[in-house]
Amino acid sequence: MVPLEGLTAASGCEPGRQVRLLDAHGAQVACGIADPENGVIRILDLESVPAFDGRFFAGRVARSLGLRRMLGLCDGDSAYRLVNAEGDGLPGFSVDVFGAHAVVSAPSRALLPYARLLAEATLTGAGDAGLRGAVIKVRSKDAQDRSNKDLVVGEKPPEKYVVKELGVPYEVHLLGSLNVGLFSDMREQRRNLGRFVAGRRVLNTFAYTGALSVAAARAGAAAVTSVDLSAGVLAWARENFRLSGFAADDSRFRFEVADVRRFMQKEVEAGGSYDTIILDPPTVSAARASQWSMKRDYPQLIALATKLLPCAGGILWVSANTRRGPSVLRHVEEGIRLSGRHAAVLEVGGLPPDFPTPPAWPEARYLEICQVFVANE
Numbered sequence: 001m002v003p004l005e006g007l008t009a010a011s012g013c014e015p016g017r018q019v020r021l022l023d024a025h026g027a028q029v030a031c032g033i034a035d036p037e038n039g040v041i042r043i044l045d046l047e048s049v050p051a052f053d054g055r056f057f058a059g060r061v062a063r064s065l066g067l068r069r070m071l072g073l074c075d076g077d078s079a080y081r082l083v084n085a086e087g088d089g090l091p092g093f094s095v096d097v098f099g100a101h102a103v104v105s106a107p108s109r110a111l112l113p114y115a116r117l118l119a120e121a122t123l124t125g126a127g128d129a130g131l132r133g134a135v136i137k138v139r140s141k142d143a144q145d146r147s148n149k150d151l152v153v154g155e156k157p158p159e160k161y162v163v164k165e166l167g168v169p170y171e172v173h174l175l176g177s178l179n180v181g182l183f184s185d186m187r188e189q190r191r192n193l194g195r196f197v198a199g200r201r202v203l204n205t206f207a208y209t210g211a212l213s214v215a216a217a218r219a220g221a222a223a224v225t226s227v228d229l230s231a232g233v234l235a236w237a238r239e240n241f242r243l244s245g246f247a248a249d250d251s252r253f254r255f256e257v258a259d260v261r262r263f264m265q266k267e268v269e270a271g272g273s274y275d276t277i278i279l280d281p282p283t284v285s286a287a288r289a290s291q292w293s294m295k296r297d298y299p300q301l302i303a304l305a306t307k308l309l310p311c312a313g314g315i316l317w318v319s320a321n322t323r324r325g326p327s328v329l330r331h332v333e334e335g336i337r338l339s340g341r342h343a344a345v346l347e348v349g350g351l352p353p354d355f356p357t358p359p360a361w362p363e364a365r366y367l368e369i370c371q372v373f374v375a376n377e
Contacts, residue, residue: 002032002041013041015110018052035092037108042091052114057090057121064088064095065125071353076100076130079165079172079184080354082122086364087356095122095134096184098172099163101155102126102134103180109138112151119153133157135174150175162243166191168218169243170211171236181209181236185367188352189319194219196315196371200275203227203308205260210237212278214244217253225254225274227263229290259290261301268307276315277305283321295325302335306374313375315346320368328368336374346371 002021004013013019013034019041021030032043033052044052064083065074073080074097082102083095092107093115102122106115119134133155157174164170165187172181190212198220204213207226214237216224228234234255241253256263260281279301285292298320305316320328329345336343348370351357357364 002030002043004034004036004039004041015108016113018049020048032091033111033114035108035111037110038092042107042111044090052117054117054121057114057117058125060089061095061118061121061125065129067356068354073097073354074126074129077164079163079170079182079187081184082126082354083118084355084357086358086361090118093118095119096180097126097129097131098157098161098174098180098182100130100132101157101161101174102131103174104134104136105178106136106138109140112136112138116151116153123154137178139178165211168214169240170209170214171239171243182211185351185355186211189349189369190215192349193317196317197221197276200315201225201273202276202278203264203274204278204280205264205305206279206281207237207255208233208280210234210240210255212280213237213253214240216276216278217241217246218244221252221276223252223254225256227256227258227260229257229259231257261290261304264301264304264308268304272308273310274308274314275310276317277308278317279305280317280319283324294320294331298325298331299334299338302332303338306336306339306341309374311376313373316343316372316374318370318372321366322363322368323366328370332370332372336372339374341374342377343372343374346373 013036015036017034019032019034020028023029030043030046031049032041035042068074068082077099079098082097083090085091085094094105096103104115104119106112115136119136123131123134134153136151161172161174162169163172170182174180193215197216199222202216202221202224204226207213207228210226213224213226226237234257281294283294318328318332320331350365350367
């Protein structure tokens with residue numbers, strides 16, 4: 001991406017217009033699409049491209065499909081990312097596959113025509129992988145903007161749809177919200193969760209639709225408590241447990257509708273204890289009952305969580321989105337300092353291989369996750 005601010009003659013760039021960038025000598029250095037809503041030109045190629053048309057997007061999709069097929073993801077049943085913005089040569093755009101349906105994300109309304117071309121290329125290119133329809137969504141910078149309607153190309157998905165990840169069924173809602181209920185960027189973390197939860201009492205905070213809770217239960221956790229402020233998403237989490245064959249009345253699994261910080265403080269006061277605590281908060285939340293900022297509040301939350309771990313030692317599983325704040329280790333370092341306990345980092349991970357990023361842009365690898373052993377000195 002190139003910021004529009006400061007570019008000569010950039011003021012006349014119409015939204016969605018194909019543009020060429022020239023150096024001081026008039027030689028072309030790149031071509032892209034104007035996206036003034038986000039204040040950038042999205043560079044799609046360094047060579048001259050006659051038009052960013054269906055043929056162009058078909059070529060990008062074919063390349064992306066080649067990688068995902070190599071990774072063994074294109075089975076017509078699973079959830080994975082097919083196009084990851086700059087990593088797949090389409091800055092600002094993404095395509096997530098959920099079984100027979102794809103979700104195509106555009107960075108602004110002006111780029112919707114290109115998103116439609118991308119959706120059509122995806123259905124044509126991945127038809128042999130079982131794709132039958134695509135939902136197009138726009139990520140508006142205005143959080144209150146409700147004017148953008150989902151556009152559907154091909155077959156419309158049902159309101160509730162079950163997709164598999166590593167053979168595990170999850171319910172997703174592909175129509176409506178930008179968040180469909182399952183984040184594919186966490187797939188490898190769910191795959192490897194077992195070594196930190198098997199036979200242990202697990203607390204999953206900010207549990208959302210319970211994907212990490214389900215992974216912990218399936219990995220043999222002795223007990224799993226899922227906490228979220230929303231009763232709706234916890235009902236969704238219960239359904240995900242049911243899809244994995246767990247009975248609704250299984251006493252090993254609790255679902256608590258509560259503010260995470262208030263819940264943990266009450267558990268501390270009641271003498272509660274967990275062997276593994278999962279901290280997977282949003283970057284920010286403006287909910288009236290629980291305003292939250294990862295950059296401001298995370299260290300205090302980590303320090304509070306340590307009070308619920310056994311004196312002899314327990315595991316903190318900690319995630320952070322680094323697009324809007326420090327690295328996960330910075331949060332952990334400060335949180336452990338506040339707690340006064342001893343800690344050792346066991347592992348640091350991040351995005352799975354279907355989320356490729358440019359080598360020259362390490363900041364694009366936004367997801368950081370670490371496991372920390374915490375004990376008294």
